[in-house]
Amino acid sequence: MKQHKLGQSELLVSPLTIGCWSFGGGQDSYWGRQEQVDVNQLVQTALDQGVNFFDTAFGYNDGRSEASLGQALAGRRQEAVICNKIPIQSYDELKQYDQTISDSLKRLQTDYVDLMMIHWPTKDQDLLQANLEAMQKQKEKGNIRYIGVSNFATQTLEIAHNMGIEIIADEFVYNLMSRGIERDVLPYCCDHNIGVVAYMPLMQGILAGKYKRIDDIPPIRRRTIHFDQEHNPLVRHGGSGYETLLVRMLEQMRDLAIESGYAEDRLAIAWLMTKPGVSSVIAGCRNVKQLQDNAVSVETSLSSETVERLDEISEPLRQKMGNNLDIWQLGDNSRIW
Numbered sequence: 001m002k003q004h005k006l007g008q009s010e011l012l013v014s015p016l017t018i019g020c021w022s023f024g025g026g027q028d029s030y031w032g033r034q035e036q037v038d039v040n041q042l043v044q045t046a047l048d049q050g051v052n053f054f055d056t057a058f059g060y061n062d063g064r065s066e067a068s069l070g071q072a073l074a075g076r077r078q079e080a081v082i083c084n085k086i087p088i089q090s091y092d093e094l095k096q097y098d099q100t101i102s103d104s105l106k107r108l109q110t111d112y113v114d115l116m117m118i119h120w121p122t123k124d125q126d127l128l129q130a131n132l133e134a135m136q137k138q139k140e141k142g143n144i145r146y147i148g149v150s151n152f153a154t155q156t157l158e159i160a161h162n163m164g165i166e167i168i169a170d171e172f173v174y175n176l177m178s179r180g181i182e183r184d185v186l187p188y189c190c191d192h193n194i195g196v197v198a199y200m201p202l203m204q205g206i207l208a209g210k211y212k213r214i215d216d217i218p219p220i221r222r223r224t225i226h227f228d229q230e231h232n233p234l235v236r237h238g239g240s241g242y243e244t245l246l247v248r249m250l251e252q253m254r255d256l257a258i259e260s261g262y263a264e265d266r267l268a269i270a271w272l273m274t275k276p277g278v279s280s281v282i283a284g285c286r287n288v289k290q291l292q293d294n295a296v297s298v299e300t301s302l303s304s305e306t307v308e309r310l311d312e313i314s315e316p317l318r319q320k321m322g323n324n325l326d327i328w329q330l331g332d333n334s335r336i337w
């Protein structure tokens with residue numbers, strides 16, 4: 001797979017990023033059990049095909065995702081670009097920042113991480129700045145090659161910019177069901193040469209054509225603002241969702257899949273690749289089959305008619321959701337600013 005530079009960095013990354021959230025998962029984890037033997041096979045196959053970008057986080061299975069990725073990369077670390085994400089650290093935790101980073105590097109079996117992001121911003125601006133400064137120091141020490149952010153909208157990106165911190169990438173939710181990024185964040189990133197790494201391209205499988213009715217979607221994947229609080233036990237946002245519009249959109253995608261000859265998962269991922277500013281798409285791949293399908297999808301060129309059709313199909317939902325950036329929370333509870 002052809003690799004390209006990420007934002008203004010020298011990192012060469014593939015347009016497909018392997019989402020490692022499920023790695024190291026046990027029976028009770030969000031994604032359920034993920035065997036190390038499958039992770040090893042997935043990571044080796046990805047590298048063999050030139051898919052070199054891996055996305056993990058401190059929070060994914062309490063560090064076991066980092067450990068699982070580190071294990072799978074043993075002997076081939078130099079071929080990979082690792083993106084890791086750290087939660088905001090309190091002032092007390094910042095005192096142990098060196099140790100915290102060193103523990104993470106140990107879990108990943110590496111001396112440095114290529115890209116370290118703040119996973120979610122805080123509304124406490126002083127603390128946000130203190131966390132950015134701590135990352136900058138790690139960069140100067142060589143433990144982090146580049147700094148990125150995740151779930152940062154224009155105001156928080158501006159804070160980093162005004163501090164003189166070079167942000168090379170912003171990891172943000174972007175898919176046919178969640179287009180809030182398009183109004184301000186995507187143009188800002190394009191203007192500042194910040195690579196957008198789009199997460200949840202398949203909306204956790206909902207856009208992959210596997211579910212015909214809302215009730216078919218596993219409850220754990222029905223927690224976002226698209227779903228009605230009353231009928232979905234795990235929803236916490238208090239809103240009434242947009243289920244009718246969603247069902248309509250999924251039906252139209254099914255029709256387009258038949259017309260175009262491309263399955264829904266391919267349409268969803270290939271559509272993202274047409275959006276200026278999107279550097280890479282992070283798909284959670286559970287097995288080699290999904291990896292291979294997603295690798296084909298990022299390299300599929302859709303006709304302009306198909307892209308326009310997908311824009312139209314997703315437009316009613318986009319309009320109803322407005323400029324909502326946090327897909328799990330509404331209004332003042334939104335964590336993104």
Ligand SMILES: NC(=O)c1ccc[n+]([C@@H]2O[C@H](COP(=O)([O-])OP(=O)(O)OC[C@H]3O[C@@H](n4cnc5c(N)ncnc54)[C@H](OP(=O)(O)O)[C@@H]3O)[C@@H](O)[C@H]2O)c1
Nearest residue numbers: 019020021150199200201202203204205208283284290293
């Ligand atoms: N920065 C953040 O705050 C943030 C938040 C969420 C996620 N992420 C990152 O983004 C990655 C991707 O997000 P995600 O895993 O939540 O969502 P996703 O990539 O939209 O969905 C992944 C799931 O879809 C199914 N799938 C994958 N490829 C498929 C294919 N070709 N055909 C059919 N089904 C397919 C698999 O689930 P089943 O086979 O089990 O159905 C897989 O686990 C995560 O691993 C993580 O690295 C970041």
